Amino acid sequence: MVMAGDRETRRDVAWATAREYAHAAAEPGPPVRVALGRAAGLVLAEDLVASTPLPAFDTSAMDGFAVAGAGPWVIVGSARPGRSWAAGRLEDGQAVEISTGAVVPPGARAVLPVESAVPGDGEVAGPELPSGKHIRYAGEDASPGSLLAPAGTRARPALLGLAASCGYDELLVRRTPTVRGIVTGDELVHDGRPGPGRVRDALGPLLPSLVAELGGRLDGLVHVPDRPDTVLGKAVEAAGDAEVVVVTGSTSVGTTDGLRRLLSECDARWIVDGVACRPGHPQLLARPRGGPYVVGLPGNPFAALTAAYTLLGPLLAGLSRRPLGRLPQAPLITPVAAASDRTRIVPVVWDGPGVRPVGGDRPAFLNGAVLGDALAAIPPGVEPGRPVPLVLLRD
Ligand SMILES: Nc1nc2c(c(=O)[nH]1)N[C@H]1C(S)=C(S)[C@@H](COP(=O)(O)OP(=O)(O)OC[C@H]3O[C@@H](n4cnc5c(N)ncnc54)[C@H](O)[C@@H]3O)O[C@H]1N2
Numbered sequence: 468m469v470m471a472g473d474r475e476t477r478r479d480v481a482w483a484t485a486r487e488y489a490h491a492a493a494e495p496g497p498p499v500r501v502a503l504g505r506a507a508g509l510v511l512a513e514d515l516v517a518s519t520p521l522p523a524f525d526t527s528a529m530d531g532f533a534v535a536g537a538g539p540w541v542i543v544g545s546a547r548p549g550r551s552w553a554a555g556r557l558e559d560g561q562a563v564e565i566s567t568g569a570v571v572p573p574g575a576r577a578v579l580p581v582e583s584a585v586p587g588d589g590e591v592a593g594p595e596l597p598s599g600k601h602i603r604y605a606g607e608d609a610s611p612g613s614l615l616a617p618a619g620t621r622a623r624p625a626l627l628g629l630a631a632s633c634g635y636d637e638l639l640v641r642r643t644p645t646v647r648g649i650v651t652g653d654e655l656v657h658d659g660r661p662g663p664g665r666v667r668d669a670l671g672p673l674l675p676s677l678v679a680e681l682g683g684r685l686d687g688l689v690h691v692p693d694r695p696d697t698v699l700g701k702a703v704e705a706a707g708d709a710e711v712v713v714v715t716g717s718t719s720v721g722t723t724d725g726l727r728r729l730l731s732e733c734d735a736r737w738i739v740d741g742v743a744c745r746p747g748h749p750q751l752l753a754r755p756r757g758g759p760y761v762v763g764l765p766g767n768p769f770a771a772l773t774a775a776y777t778l779l780g781p782l783l784a785g786l787s788r789r790p791l792g793r794l795p796q797a798p799l800i801t802p803v804a805a806a807s808d809r810t811r812i813v814p815v816v817w818d819g820p821g822v823r824p825v826g827g828d829r830p831a832f833l834n835g836a837v838l839g840d841a842l843a844a845i846p847p848g849v850e851p852g853r854p855v856p857l858v859l860l861r862d
């Protein structure tokens with residue numbers, strides 16, 4: 468368990484530690500019960516366990532004949548999905564024509580697939596089959612009470628199908644954390660081409676899908692000028708009904724960058740005050756008392772993106788009680804010099820057994836992140852050829 472520290476201990480935190488701090492700081496709200504059809508994408512708040520044996524009954528894995536004893540077998544009836552052969556127990560020398568998914572009659576020893584069956588007059592012959600062949604026995608996949616998915620698993624399509632197979636009509640899940648966006652910058656324009664003194668806002672357009680990808684829901688976005696400070700303060704206050712407020716720009720030390728000052732003035736608890744990485748160094752995470760978490764992303768767009776994967780992603784995971792998990796690792800095929808004192812974050816593509824930098828990764832340029840499969844987080848001082856952690860940009 469990572470404990471909260473004072474501001475000094477939260478300055479220029481190592482990149483991997485910053486992720487842990489953000490994750491550990493999250494205090495999720497109570498879970499809610501929702502209909503299965505509304506649970507897509509939400510995170511389980513309790514373990515998913517099998518409530519019945521799976522399959523729930525002995526069932527045929529093949530279209531053919533359920534047979535008892537040695538052949539040839541006299542055909543005494545048929546069994547279809549949803550319509551069982553109800554005439555009691557199959558005796559040796561008898562067969563029931565059966566469809567895949569139908570209940571296997573008691574007494575049947577195996578299912579003879581139709582392709583192996585030799586039809587006769589009211590009977591069927593075929594090769595000898597090992598006992599149990601092509602029968603899926605009740606409880607073979609899971610017995611009642613067995614753990615199918617732990618709390619913290621996201622309800623992806625397979626989980627929804629599995630829950631339905633088990634007979635669940637509702638699931639206990641975490642609400643998707645709500646996020647409010649505040650984009651700061653007097654120089655920003657929202658349409659047309661960039662030009663001298665005109666910077667096209669890149670973060671407003673990317674925030675909704677980035678937040679969704681990281682497990683939250685952006686439920687509002689405002690643009691505020693850099694000055695006066697009170698404007699940013701009022702915007703943060705107005706966003707108080709969201710769980711997380713993301714402020715872009717304003718993270719640095721210039722006269723127009725008021726976020727740190729604002730958070731200090733309201734006596735916020737500092738969770739991360741700068742991360743020892745490049746780009747993204749000035750990012751921050753703090754929580755004004757009784758208020759939402761405030762994530763500060765640097766204004767430079769690639770720096771903001773890397774910062775979102777560093778602090779916002781782990782925070783949102785924590786708010787849904789999703790585990791942080793261990794990042795996948797791979798070596799860099801083309802060596803990249805590690806920095807001595809900070810993590811370097813570099814977009815990379817897969818290349819055989821490793822990854823290689825794709826370029827286009829200066830702090831304001833998103834091209835590398837567009838083309839990359841992952842962001843490699845190259846720890847300080849790591850030796851060339853060693854595996855480095857990867858934040859995947861694509862599934
Ligand atoms: N004296 C220092 N100056 C700076 C430092 C430092 O340590 N000492 N750190 C630099 C680093 S690193 C970064 S990153 C930036 C972070 O600055 P802010 O978060 O305060 O952001 P701004 O100053 O407002 O903008 C920086 C840059 O990004 C452009 N920008 C801002 N918002 C957007 C947007 N929505 N879409 C596209 N581009 C945006 C803005 O025009 C600036 O060019 O601070 C350095 N300075």
Ligand code: MOO
Nearest residue numbers: 746747748770830
């Ligand atoms: O850290 Mo800044 O984010 O390098 O550009």
